[in-house]
Amino acid sequence: MNMTRKNSIRKPMRAEKKEALTAMVFIAPWVVGFLVFTLYPILSSLYYSMTNYNVLNPPSFIGFENYINLLKDKVYLKSLTNTLYMIVIGGTITIIVSLIVSIIMDNRKLRGISLFRVFFFMPTLVPTVIACVLWIWMLQPTTGVVNTLLGYLGITGPGWIASPTWSKPAMILMMIWACGNIIIVNMAGLQDIPQSMYESASIDGANFFQKVRTITIPLLRPVILYNSVTLIINILQWFAEPLIMTEGGPDSSTLFYSLYLYQNAFQFFKMGYASAMAWIMLIIALALIIFLLKFLKFGESE
Amino acid sequence: MRGVAKLHRKMKRSKLAGNIETAILYLILIAVSILFVIPFLWLLFGSFKEGSELFRAPFRWLPDRIQFDNYKQMFTAIPFLKYLKNTLIIVFFNIVGSTVSSSFVAYGFARLHWPLRNKIFMIVLATMVLPFQVTMIPLFIMYTNWGWIGTFLPLTVTCFFGNPFFIFLFRQFFVGLPKELTYAARVDGANEFRIYSTIIMPLAKPCITTVAIFAFMRTWNDFIGPLVFLADDDLYTLSLAAQLLRSNLDPRWHILLALGVVMVMPVLIVFFLMQKYFIQGVAMSGIKE
Amino acid sequence: MKKRIFALLICVLMISSLIAGCGQSNTNKPADGTAAPDKTAEKTADASGELSGTFTYWSCFSGDSMIWDQGRVDSFNAENPNVKCEVQFVTDSAGINNGKLLAAIAGGNAPDLIIADDYSSAYSYAANGSFESWEPYLEFTGLSLDDFIKGYQDVMYYDGVPYLIPQDGNALMLYYNVDMFKEAGLDPNNPPTTLAQLDEYADKLSVKDASGNYTTFGYIPWLDSGNDAFVWPFFFGNNVYDQETKKLTITEQNVVDTYEWMRTYAQKYNPEKIQAFVSGAGGMFSPDHPFMTGKVAMTLTGNWFTNALRIYAPDVNYKVAPVPVPAGGRANSTTVNANVFGIPKGAKNPELAAYFLKYAMQPAVNATNFDEWRSVPTIDAAFDEISWTKAGDEIYLMERKLVNSPDSGMPALCKVSAQLSVDINALRDNVIYNNADPLPLLQALQDKMQAELDK
Structure with a gap:
């Protein structure tokens, strides 16, 4: 044992160098992949974002024109506000619902939790395209399951994805349905909270809600923040759902950031313009990533 | 003595309250999980309904009769086996590529010491949450110039360069293995590649399983990748075929629902057989220690 | 040891495939897009012209x-x-x-x-x-x-x-339900020919239930082919783009009239309710198309719809007529x-x-x-x-008569038609759902797209 420690603390220079060189071989595939499939695309995207480019003709440099035009583009601003709506309202609701469910499931008195966990996790396994098909039908105004269920309660359901007012709430329903991942992460975080803290709070006469407020939420904060950040980044990438279910309509109410980006790139062939959108998205994502790394000490083990 | 009696009474009261509390919690859980499961039931029932039955108002839960015509038609109305084969080819390369390359890279981050290691690992983690849309356009242009659009290459080659999430999973696992494991081998003069392949990897079976499952899931469910990079019907994956069916002038929903069941089933089966690995993998993603 | 070799092999494979990919791009790319590779000559023909x-x-x-x-x-x-x-x-x-x-x-x-x-x-x-x-x-x-x-x-x-x-x-026509015409006291042999008549018929064919909700709509301008961005402007007499002057023409009066006309429908019937009422998962080829279920009495769509009706609603008693147009519009014509x-x-x-x-x-x-x-x-x-x-x-x-009409043709033949079609439909939604004034919106869209065209 002693030998090992000594060894690892003060290795001879040559051994250290050799180890570092070996490590380079090990990480080489990632380095190549990162340079070719991540870094180069990001940098060339920055260049494209300052050009007028339709793939066939060589790009022509136009400086910041694309960015300026974006700020003047009402459709872009609409896609931005739609996405913001989903982040602020949809994201908050999803986080709260998943939190409630996972806190309930963390109750040690309850049995059969693993079965419930299966139910909540199952929707995340459904391929997106199939989930969209499923929800198109679930949300049908007259023959859909959602409005049938509401009908049992005596409520006349809205037109959901056929209505500009209700299309985003409809998509939030889908988002909540697929929040199994968040629940699992929450539960892993909850397990780290020592049971003794709850017990001593019980002896002090704290009820369930007091315990949640004073113990669970504060200790779970990093997990909640992590979930929020990843959820926001997922919402930024929301694409298949509006494409397959609504094509951005009605009244552009489901035209989200990534869908408009896709349209510009692959339907209107404005690669430069779409790249500018991608770079704005990158800046938003980077800010979130830095936040994640700085404030949550994400990934810093040992 | 008085204090103890008080505590006793308090505990009795809290036991009753606890039972009511438990009942309420169960009710909530059951209600919510019913809502979560209903879409699955709808899909399953729907796949047995005839085309005209689907559109009938008012809505009825159960099909008039159990019939498998939709499933049979799935083989004749669309080239289902071709799409399945394409999907499995991509899935296969992704599983092999991801497990081999990611574990290899992770070894360099977990078991070897070198300067800047943690800083570089931060970059790996950062790329984990990088939206695909950011690199999508330049990749499309790059693959266009390489003549890769309309082939499987964009969907298979990249996984041989390590996926950040899988690198992360392997690294967490490797870090947890005791140092002593490899010490003896090092003293015997084995090099790192040998240690990686003969000592570490055989121990990493649970982690390999998790990564393989996730690689399968991601590829099986992937939509935007095939949408952007594949061109003709001969190479379509199941996801893309489903979208094609949906956007048709004549959607044939009953076949689409049968296809949906067929696409969901394998994932659910894998999940039920290997639940532990799924849950671990997802839970790990949120652990930051 | 085996695994190490395997790993190395994969690295080599990956890198070589990359290099191969790069190489390919150089060889396959046509030099300037016009020069066809020399393969053509040897492949296609000798002097005899046998291909x-x-x-x-x-x-x-x-x-x-x-x-x-x-x-x-x-x-x-x-x-x-x-x-x-x-x-x-x-x-x-x-x-x-x-x-x-x-x-x-x-x-x-x-x-x-x-x-x-x-x-x-x-x-x-x-x-x-x-x-x-x-x-x-x-x-x-x-x-x-x-x-x-x-x-x-x-x-x-x-x-x-x-x-x-x-x-x-394909030819576009007005499909109308004969039985519903009779019920409303309209003569099925005299379909509407002018826009005013279309509106009048639509009014008569719309039915409300006791609680004031519509159970049938006479006509919905943005249903079926009416949902195609350039179709109604075309029938109103506009080409969307003028090939001679290379200018967009969507601020002309007839386009403004098109959307003002749609606005009257939106004002008369709640467009959100219309949408919830007529939207089905099925679309054109399913038994829940609103024309097949009797939710609408008239609709503008193409010849393919006869086939859909034959398959999914053989009992619907329907007839077709040329699309009704306003004064100055393209009577007895179609987009082809x-x-x-x-x-x-x-x-x-x-x-x-x-x-x-x-x-x-x-x-x-x-x-x-x-x-x-x-x-x-x-x-x-x-x-x-x-x-x-x-x-x-x-x-x-x-159909033969309509297609041969001198007024028939194709609107919006220009470089930016894909985006224009998406944007015009968004504009239309803005008009019908938010009661927005069409002219300023059309002007803004024309300015934006004309700038794209002039690039």
């Missing part, structure tokens, strides 16, 4: 039409042992509307022939220089471009050069939505593609297509050979 070789054909069709086109290719291959057509089915109008055709052209592996169902996007490709001219290959097609019905001529030429050849077209053939830039075997076209354009080869969909040929003489004409089918006779 041989293999060519690639991208077809936009799906569903039943895909099976039909596959059959056409199979019989071509059977009849021409020296020429092989390799057909690939590529969605979104043969890859035009999703970037795949662009990628193929830029990547140096363009198909030799495509057929696209979105003629306006195909035209914008032609305008952007993504197609080869048909001129040098016309002799192989055996076609005379002057024979084509006038309504199709606009889409064929850009700057006087023929880039697209239409295979067949065509499926168009084009040779992408950089195609290696355009002669073979042209030779295939000769086969594919024969009325006999297309007969099953016309029989099933009641679509219309692009050369008037071909009508005589089609079973519907021989049988004296009334709808088909009307």
Whole structure:
């Protein structure tokens, strides 16, 4: 044992160098992949974002024109506000619902939790395209399951994805349905909270809600923040759902950031313009990533 | 003595309250999980309904009769086996590529010491949450110039360069293995590649399983990748075929629902057989220690 | 040890595939897009003019039409042992509307022939220089471009050069429910011919229940083909784009009138409720189309709808009429939505593609297509050979008349039609859902898109 420690603390220079060189071989595939499939695309995207480019003709440099035009583009601003709506309202609701469910499931008195966990996790396994098909039908105004269920309660359901007012709430329903991942992460975080803290709070006469407020939420904060950040980044990438279910309509109410980006790139062939959108998205994502790394000490083990 | 009696009474009261509390919690859980499961039931029932039955108002839960015509038609109305084969080819390369390359890279981050290691690992983690849309356009242009659009290459080659999430999973696992494991081998003069392949990897079976499952899931469910990079019907994956069916002038929903069941089933089966690995993998993603 | 070798092997494989990929791009890319690789010469012909070789054909069709086109290719291959057509089915109008055709052209592996169902996007490709001219290959097609019905001529030429050849077209008509006409006290033999009549009939055909909710709508302007961005402006008399002056024309009075007219419908009936009421998962080819379920009494759609009605609602008693138009509009006419053939830039075997076209354009080869969909040929003489004409089918006779009208044609033939169509529909939604004033919106859109055009 002693030998090992000594060894690892003060290795001879040559051994250290050799180890570092070996490590380079090990990480080489990632380095190549990162340079070719991540870094180069990001940098060339920055260049494209300052050009007028339709793939066939060589790009022509136009400086910041694309960015300026974006700020003047009402459709872009609409896609931005739609996405913001989903982040602020949809994201908050999803986080709260998943939190409630996972806190309930963390109750040690309850049995059969693993079965419930299966139910909540199952929707995340459904391929997106199939989930969209499923929800198109679930949300049908007259023959859909959602409005049938509401009908049992005596409520006349809205037109959901056929209505500009209700299309985003409809998509939030889908988002909540697929929040199994968040629940699992929450539960892993909850397990780290020592049971003794709850017990001593019980002896002090704290009820369930007091315990949640004073113990669970504060200790779970990093997990909640992590979930929020990843959820926001997922919402930024929301694409298949509006494409397959609504094509951005009605009244552009489901035209989200990534869908408009896709349209510009692959339907209107404005690669430069779409790249500018991608770079704005990158800046938003980077800010979130830095936040994640700085404030949550994400990934810093040992 | 008085204090103890008080505590006793308090505990009795809290036991009753606890039972009511438990009942309420169960009710909530059951209600919510019913809502979560209903879409699955709808899909399953729907796949047995005839085309005209689907559109009938008012809505009825159960099909008039159990019939498998939709499933049979799935083989004749669309080239289902071709799409399945394409999907499995991509899935296969992704599983092999991801497990081999990611574990290899992770070894360099977990078991070897070198300067800047943690800083570089931060970059790996950062790329984990990088939206695909950011690199999508330049990749499309790059693959266009390489003549890769309309082939499987964009969907298979990249996984041989390590996926950040899988690198992360392997690294967490490797870090947890005791140092002593490899010490003896090092003293015997084995090099790192040998240690990686003969000592570490055989121990990493649970982690390999998790990564393989996730690689399968991601590829099986992937939509935007095939949408952007594949061109003709001969190479379509199941996801893309489903979208094609949906956007048709004549959607044939009953076949689409049968296809949906067929696409969901394998994932659910894998999940039920290997639940532990799924849950671990997802839970790990949120652990930051 | 084995695994180490395996890992190294994979690294080598990956890197070599990368290098191979890079190399490929250099060899495959046509130098300037015009020079066809020298392969063509040895492959296609010697002096005798006997063609041989293999060519690639991208077809936009799906569903039943895909099976039909596959059959056409199979019989071509059977009849021409020296020429092989390799057909690939590529969605979104043969890859035009999703970037795949662009990628193929830029990547140096363009198909030799495509057929696209979105003629306006195909035209914008032609305008952007993504197609080869048909001129040098016309002799192989055996076609005379002057024979084509006038309504199709606009889409064929850009700057006087023929880039697209239409295979067949579709006619738009007003479908109306005879039984509902009778119930409302209207004469089913006198369908509306003017816009004012259409509005009046729509009013009479709309039915409310006791609680004031509509159970039937007479007409919804944005249903079916009315949902296509350029259709109603076209019937109001606008071309959306003027090829002579190269200017958009969407601020002209007739376009403003189009959306003001739609606005009256939105004001009369709650558009959110309309949408919830008529929207079904099924769309055109399902028994829950609102015309089939009796939720709407009249709708503007194409000849294909007769086939849908035959399959899904054989009991609906319907008739068709030319689309009613306002004063100054295009009475007794139609947009001639065509499926168009084009040779992408950089195609290696355009002669073979042209030779295939000769086969594919024969009325006999297309007969099953016309029989099933009641679509219309692009050369008037071909009508005589089609079973519907021989049988004296009334709808088909009307289609022939409509397509041959001097007012028939295709709107929005310009470089930016794809985006324009998305944006105009967004504008329309803005008008009907938010009661927005159309003129300022149209002006803003025209300014934005004209700037794109002038780039």
